[in-house]
Amino acid sequence: MSALPSTQDLRERVDTAQVLTRFHYLSRAIALACGGWIAGTPKLDTKAALARAAWQHTLAGDAFRERVFELRYPSRFLEEGSDAPLIRVYEAAIDAPGADAFLDALTGAVLPDYSERLAAFLGQTDELDDGPTIRILEQALRDIAEQAGSLGARPGPGTDSWAARLRHGFKTLEPPAGTPFRLAEEPARDDAYLSSSFYWPDAIVPGYPYGEGVALQVRSAVSHLNEVWAVDTAGAILHGLAPELGWEWIRDAGRWTYDEARHMLMGKRRLEAWGLPSEQIPLGGYIYEACAGEDALYRLGMLGYFETKNIGRKRERAAAFHAMGDTTSETDMEFDWADETLHAEYGRRWLKELLAIRGENPDSWQAVLDRCEQLVADRVARATDAERVRITAAAEALVAEAAIRAA
Numbered sequence: 001m002s003a004l005p006s007t008q009d010l011r012e013r014v015d016t017a018q019v020l021t022r023f024h025y026l027s028r029a030i031a032l033a034c035g036g037w038i039a040g041t042p043k044l045d046t047k048a049a050l051a052r053a054a055w056q057h058t059l060a061g062d063a064f065r066e067r068v069f070e071l072r073y074p075s076r077f078l079e080e081g082s083d084a085p086l087i088r089v090y091e092a093a094i095d096a097p098g099a100d101a102f103l104d105a106l107t108g109a110v111l112p113d114y115s116e117r118l119a120a121f122l123g124q125t126d127e128l129d130d131g132p133t134i135r136i137l138e139q140a141l142r143d144i145a146e147q148a149g150s151l152g153a154r155p156g157p158g159t160d161s162w163a164a165r166l167r168h169g170f171k172t173l174e175p176p177a178g179t180p181f182r183l184a185e186e187p188a189r190d191d192a193y194l195s196s197s198f199y200w201p202d203a204i205v206p207g208y209p210y211g212e213g214v215a216l217q218v219r220s221a222v223s224h225l226n227e228v229w230a231v232d233t234a235g236a237i238l239h240g241l242a243p244e245l246g247w248e249w250i251r252d253a254g255r256w257t258y259d260e261a262r263h264m265l266m267g268k269r270r271l272e273a274w275g276l277p278s279e280q281i282p283l284g285g286y287i288y289e290a291c292a293g294e295d296a297l298y299r300l301g302m303l304g305y306f307e308t309k310n311i312g313r314k315r316e317r318a319a320a321f322h323a324m325g326d327t328t329s330e331t332d333m334e335f336d337w338a339d340e341t342l343h344a345e346y347g348r349r350w351l352k353e354l355l356a357i358r359g360e361n362p363d364s365w366q367a368v369l370d371r372c373e374q375l376v377a378d379r380v381a382r383a384t385d386a387e388r389v390r391i392t393a394a395a396e397a398l399v400a401e402a403a404i405r406a407a
Helices: 016-037 044-071 081-092 099-122 127-150 160-172 214-225 228-240 242-273 286-290 296-306 311-324 327-357 362-381 385-406
Strands: none
Touching: 016 044, 016 081, 016 099, 016 127, 016 228, 016 242, 044 127, 044 228, 044 242, 081 160, 099 127, 099 160, 214 242, 214 311, 214 327, 214 385, 228 242, 228 286, 228 296, 242 327, 286 296, 286 362, 296 327, 296 362, 311 327, 327 362
């Protein structure tokens, strides 16, 4: 049968939907690994970079997924198919022997390999045929380039072996045997700050005031900085609940993790702008610590409840900052408020969904929150007199330093 010649240079016919399915699963694996390692990573900037990377990979994974559904309409299934061996290697990246080894492998093996695969496919496609996919690919490549810069880790002793083993796995399609991942039950903390489980006296000293004026500014910024516990928790449940709750959860939890990192950095930015020395600033995590050894259900409950129970006060504080002329604190608080209203809905929705999946009454979610409150109360009850004296002295010294700078 005769036919007119191709109007383009000869190029290989590619099953775009299957390639994008592969990219969806690779993005998923990276997002979950980044989330899982946040709590075990000490530096605040690195925690924030992992949270941002996790969110960006959930965005890419969701875009690839939706594009596959468009190309295979009306099918709504994504099957790993022949890509399963490669996906298993990517999923093995989380099994690093430590945080430094994971970061080194992420920046030195996983992200470069993924970038090469995305770029190679980008060179095979055509804008008229597949313009929507090109836009997704280009954004994913820009995000990976950003991640490589923000996560640039310095290899520590013995960390290169894990990156090298992953690179070998990408060639052989055999997952390297690593150290099975375990969530850090005690969160790693940045040694540039004052380590203290309870980051302000009002958590453990009855009647200690929240503060007004300069004290309110400092207390609010320290509180934002200490949303580090929420970043750790969001990353932990992003990874830990993915097998039960599936992709829509991963997408929402990626955003939740990123939002909490933004809030943490809001506090960091304000404290640095005021010139307050980091070694005097308490950095804790007693709410995260309260869940040590508990089911991830309760970490979800903690984040859905303790992060949102004071939503109503945030607008009051924004107004107070406005009256002081502190527009940065005011704006940060307003955006925090907007984010937390979204997070409250995440908490309700996914807590009920998780209970239903486990065969429990979804309307019993209040009992989970009650249990969360008790866990925190138990942790507070273990506070010592020495801790109360230490954190009170630290808070008063920090406020006094801020008052001098304000004057």
